Amino acid sequence: MSIIPINDRRSISPEDRIWEPFELMNTFFDFPSPSLLLPRHFPSLSSPSTVETQLYWTETPTAHVFKAYLPGTTQDEAIVFVDDEGYLQICAGDNKFMSRFKLPDNALKDQVTAWMEEDAFLVVFVAKDGTFSQTPPEIEDNRNRSTTIRIRTGAGIGFHLWFCRGVKNDQEKSGFKGLIRAIMWFSFLRPRDRFSLVELRHLTDQLRKFQIVNDTNKDFVVEALRSIAEILTYGDQHDPSFFEFFMEKQVMGEFVRILRVSKTVAVSVQLLQTMSIMIQNLKSEQAIYYLFSNEYVNYLITYTFDFQHEELLSYYISFLRAVSGKLNQHTISLLLKTENDVVVSFPLYVEGIKFAFHEENMIRTAVRSLTLNVYHVGDESVNDYVVSPPHTEYFSKLVSFFQKQCIDLSAMVLNTLESPSPDSGGKLFSAVDGIEDTLYYFSDVISAGIPDIGRLVTDHILQNLTLPLLLPSLCSETVNDVSIDPITSLYLLCCILRIVKIKDLANITAATLFCPVKAFIASFLVKPNSSLAPERPRFRNGHPDNGVTEEADQQCPSNAVLREDGNSHVCSESTTKSIFNDSDITFRETLLQYISEGDDVQAQGSLFVLATLLQTKELEESMLDAFGILPQRKQHKKLLLQSLVGEDSDEEQLFSPRNGSMRDGSSELDWCLRKLEEQFGVCCSLRGDAVSPLVHRHQVVDALVSLLCRENISAETLWCGGWLLRQLLPYSQAEFNHKHLKMLNDSYEKCKEALIREIKGSWPDLLITVLLDEWKKCKKVIEAPSPQKDPISVILQLDRFSSNDNIVSDSSFTAGEKLCEVVKVFVLLHQLQIFLLGRPLPEQPPIHPPADISETSRATTSGLDVSVPKPGTEVKLVDAVPCWIAFERGKEREFSFLALSSGVSGWIVLAEKSLLKPDHGIVRIVAPLAGCNPRIDEKQPRWLHLRIRPSTLPFLDPIKRGVYKKLKSKGLVDGKWTVAFRSDEFCHSAYSMVAHEMDLQSSEVERRLKPLFEFDRNQQDQSTITSDAIPSSTSSSSG
Template sequence: MWFWRARERFSMEELIYLNDQLQRAAVVTDSNKDYLVETIRSMAELLIWGDQHDPTFFDFFMEKQVMATFVRILKANRKSPTVAVQLLQTLSIMIQNIRSEHAIYYLFSNEYINHLITFPYDFRHEELLAYYIIFLRTISMKLDRNTVSFFIKTDNEEVVSFPLYTEAIKLFHHEESMVRIAVRTITLSVYNVDDESIRMFVTNPAVVHYFSELVIFLRKQSYALDALVAEVSKLPDSGHMQGRLEGAVAEIGDLLYYCNDIINSGVPALKSIMTKHIMNVLVLPLLLPSLRPVDKHAIIPSDKHISTLTSLYLLLRLLHIVHYKALVNSIGASLLRTDHSVTPDHKQLQHPECSSDQKDEAGDFGREAEAGSESDNSATVLSSSEALDGRTTLLSYLLCNDDKLVMASLCLSVSFLQNEALDESLLDALGILPRRKRHKKLLLQQLIGDNSDKHLDRLFSPSLERSHDDFMSDHWENHLGHELLSGSTTLKHRSQMLEALIKLVCRRPPPHAEVLWQAGWLLRQLLPYQEHKISDAHMSLLNNVYSSAQQEFSLELTACWSDIIPAVITEEWKICRKALDVPVLKKDASFVLMPSSHTADGENSSLTSSIHIGERMRASVKVLMVLYQIRVLLVEGTLPEMPPLMELPDEARVQPQILSTAVGTEVDIVNDAMPCKVSFERGKERQVHLVVVSGGISGSLLLIEGIAFKQNRGVIRVTAPLAGSDPRVDEKHATWLHLRVRSPHQPLADVGKLHSPKTSLKNKQLADGRWTLAFADADSCLHACLSIQNHVANQRHAVSLIVSPFLDLNSETHQ
């Protein structure tokens, strides 16, 4: 009697059986579809196991030409996406996991993979497209100079066909981000293959159009980003719209990084190709013209202009990501060029966010300065007929009331300054060459001689003597002219930048903290040494604005958050010190595009709430810290690690009678406890004792409920901060005392920034608490009110002593 014996799972017998099932499957039907899919999956599992344990498994796979069977099954079942999906998934898993070089070479041989790549799949099935692009990406990860020959066709040693590349680039602008990302991975793998024939193929006329289409797609994404910025500004509270904007920002960043990866790939010709396309498709026709606002009544085609803010953001991101010398220098040189045919009239150049006074100053940057001389108060105003270059336009934005435009303009200058590929002569012409480098340049000039501007630039910037493969037919410096790069012009531009930065720092009302940090950092780069300190006139402006900031800060010493001001100063001191040392150019700087949180002025209750007052205090401290540190840095050059806060004298260090103020703590009812009644629930009064506990800058109000059978002992039932309690006797009931209890949420560190956290709006809706205490008589109520006021006054005095160095204009700096 014969019994059926099950096959072992990982055995040659099982592999033979699975192959027999595949050979019999001519057509896929509903009845055998699931079985065939499972057969293909199981075969892949056995082959991967055999690759690691038994090489004869793959020998059998090659002998029976199973790859040919896969191709036959695919061609015979064109209308069955299920089988195609399983085949693509199976081969992807095999290629990714098989370690044997011999096995990989077999999988790639005999054009089987190319047949699968060029097969006309029905990509209306999303799952099929997903596995197809994964299949291509998996193959690309195995590309090298040895394996690439399996995927190309040559004629006289010239590559004429490369399906993996040509089929992938057809999907580069697909609506699914996963597909687009995979295409970028595949193409970069191709560009990094160390094979000259591949390098020639990707730049031949048949496929080189991909790079122009790539930059055109980047330009379209720029329009889409600009449209989203406009929509989000109309719906700042829409989380959905903000999410779409963040997605668009991420897509732009990915595209720019991809362009940079192409430039830095192993194909030298792509550097020139990408530079030309980025300049001629994106920068010159769109980004630079969009820096210049035009008359609101002017009719401009929607495909020729984007908002100034979006243009600034895209330029700074481009400079932050790309560090190719030809491209970076081309952008810098183009920014300095004045094209009268495209530049609007000077009267149209004023951005709508600029005030009338600031508009008058838009051309007021120029100071005919000489080396070592102080800035003159008189200014040369540009005539309305004089065309402004991009540099002057950027300077004009530093005077705008729109802090996002100001910040974007500052970030663009920082991007130029931090891009090591930018020629130092261009930095000098832009007026932002660091003083340290400029000092070296002037020393070299003295060594060479008087008529040395041109020779000096060549010595100081070696790139001037090399041929450029940028978008210009000649050297970029020849398009600018020697006059623009001369020492007198660069000194004038430097003076203009300093003037603009000083005006920005001294602006009232003050800009956001991030703007001041960025402006302060730039000032440090231009004036890092004590011997090159700013003029007395500029120091006077800084002292005046610091004095105004002191007055605003002094008001916070009597507000409801006065007790935490020393701690906030310590925290903000460290944040500001770091920001002035390292520019706050974030990874994508997208915060300039995001909506800012605003408090409605009409909501009086919100404006008087402790949350609003706390945020106002935090913003005031930020401004005071940055102005203080800028003044010290520009005069002395260094800052201490910690803020110069005063120590409280011994007489101000009062030890409180009750050490622990935690709710539920059992304590003694001290002699100065004031008996009263309070009700936290309707109809339920409690007999409690009001106790004021204070010492130095700390202070609390305690309500202590007595304990039966324990004389002069009680339990702390509730506490409130002393600061901000604002005691007030009721006008109609002389025995009632009203106390305010501020919000338990302290003002966040991000307050005062351009893009406030989402939680701040929720916190602003929280109402302050209130206690109403009933005393036995009017005298007792008045006594309690005066006692609390006295403790509050002592607390405020202690805070004022600690922060007194910031209230003295000449405590650290001298005019």
């Protein structure tokens, strides 16, 4: 006999429950989508008499006896029956107590007797097979004191239930020794179809009974709300009468009432989730119209929730986003309040943007989705509402939020450069990802087609970010007490132009690059509270206004774009200190200085700015021409069009290199400069003749040629400069002067000499392979319509530039990286040489094919017929030198030492003598010949030291690149062999063998590359190129 207690679980949370074996009896306990019919806990109603209800069970020789303590239960409230599946079910007091128990197989399910005792115990007597008496003595004796009540039947099995006062079966009581735990998984005695109108009606009726919702009955309300959402979603797809009942009974009103009387967060969370599920899944337009009408949704939106609970805020934002997802020209009006056809209230938008700058990224994303759904509806009254005060503050706050993101990124960049850490790359990636998300949001907002929003975004970005922060940062490290670096400014300028597609923003930003630095320094770097801060600073001709009259000002020449000395920025050996902080030069000239004089990151960032300007479709071609970066093909196309429409009477202007296409394009630049002065207080007006596209074009070419001739710049940056140069001059050397050609030729010769030195270096066996691969890549990059990489690479590679690699300077890994850099630069300059001759780039570089292996070579005499000897291969030990080597301490092994070369490949082979063939051996160990750096020990002349490098470059393999970076941070070293020989003569013989085979290997590499090195530059046409190709003023300035 066993006694198992069953305690009330209403006050126990799922997290606090202790697992009990009898919970396995309830197969729906942890159902993933529980409904009211499948509750996770017993529903609890307010009842002061319901306490710690227990059910006792025992088995006697004649019957199974159940006893339940039900205080406060009347005779009309107790119900006992057996269902179709053989479960004994007990319910009392309007769901005050419910229990369900599987009867044993020997129980007679049609012979059940129950009675209520005076001490509030309900006794249920289930007879066992062959032992049941129709009239139990205990019951019969007390029949006069019992009351027959309504009988419930299940599965067609009925029995009478009597309430008998004072009946106490002492024999049965003494047999109670166990207490069983059972889980009531449904709330109703008669099973119902979960997805039925009857069930929906029952749930609605139950909700109406609650006058207050607290911790006692919250579970039932939560389950009811969840089930209603499931039923209505089902009915929307199968039976429209479900939602008709929902409207008829005004269940939305019940939802609002439940929210008002609720004292718990759980009910608020479930109500918001229920509304979100319904709004997202209901496809019927009638259903959406009803939900949005009668101000129920607006009431929920404006309800004062306790958002200290993070879960509640998440569900609230999801609810707002769900509502916004159903907005269209018809439904949006249901959520508005208007007066005289003017929107005066839009709670969805107003409440949503309150969380636009929440610290949680998911919430910010949801709010942005909400606002985009509002903007893309296209309702004119709503458009007027969102761009009217005070709602326009949202856009200024949005730009301020973006400004903070930019400042945080700058701080990360500076920290990475000063003290890099292993997680610097991840932090930078996360920061730039957030910045680009914000910019793409700006772009999505603009794409909604609301003109005033585009104007607001443009004005706020220029006023709060570009003019006061980004541009001055190119020349000053601290702006308005905000530390920001030029690298971040260059990256942000690229991102804004590339992502935010606003014509005015692009053209005004480009126009600011023609202004002198000091105009912005005086306008934005003086603190507002300072006495030096003018109310509205005005600058003329790049100088402060000192009281000069407007008439006199019109006569003053402008030097805002072209410096007075006319100097262009060609990097030369006489260049000393950079003048990036010179406030007299323009931002355009600063970018060119970064290209010709800045470090690798500054040069690459400036190149990306020029490339972004070139790729920005919103930018007027006249602005590109004034900047000096209008591609040659676009120039010819524009002049051809002008010639066809008769705008130019002189037909020779079409192909004249002296012609500037700025004559009618200056109006766009003038308009932008006027807007800068009138709206932002930055005056840098220019004279029309001060802007010479041809002069500016040659300044850009000067800077690019200087970049290509620099030795302290990475190949990646040079490739970017080569792409830009090819875009500007896609045909030939027509716009290069003699100095340009000489600089490029000298740089090419230096790079060729560096590549020849690599033939004698550590990796000659892979040089041709790397050259062929980089040739294809460079050709693809140069001929591509857009740059190979995005500006984000400028930021993400900072940890690479600033990391302290632990690689030894003379290791083969360092030599391998240097080889790749030399090959990349050589390939670029070689392809530019072909480009200068006006020839198309070949698919493959001109190199000789592999030569036949000599019959007298050691590789042939050794009998090797494979490209790479593998362990276990049999070789002839011709010229082999016996040696000893220990790969483990104290365990020396005897080998035969061989050095072999075959074409551009070479190996050091250690073979063991064959027992069957005296003149043959079995290859045991193979190492690359190239880069072994043989050296005889000074103290032990019988020892030969060899450096053993890997057979491949790990960073060239995309699969191994990540592993290589991790190993690189820990420090990579080469292997070392010390081989011992019998005598000094044997050691010198081995040394000579290695040196000889290395020479053969290098000679073969040089032979194959000879056509590439003897490239005929065909300079016979170069003599015709003179300084007449450019104006005399530019020629003199470039010298």
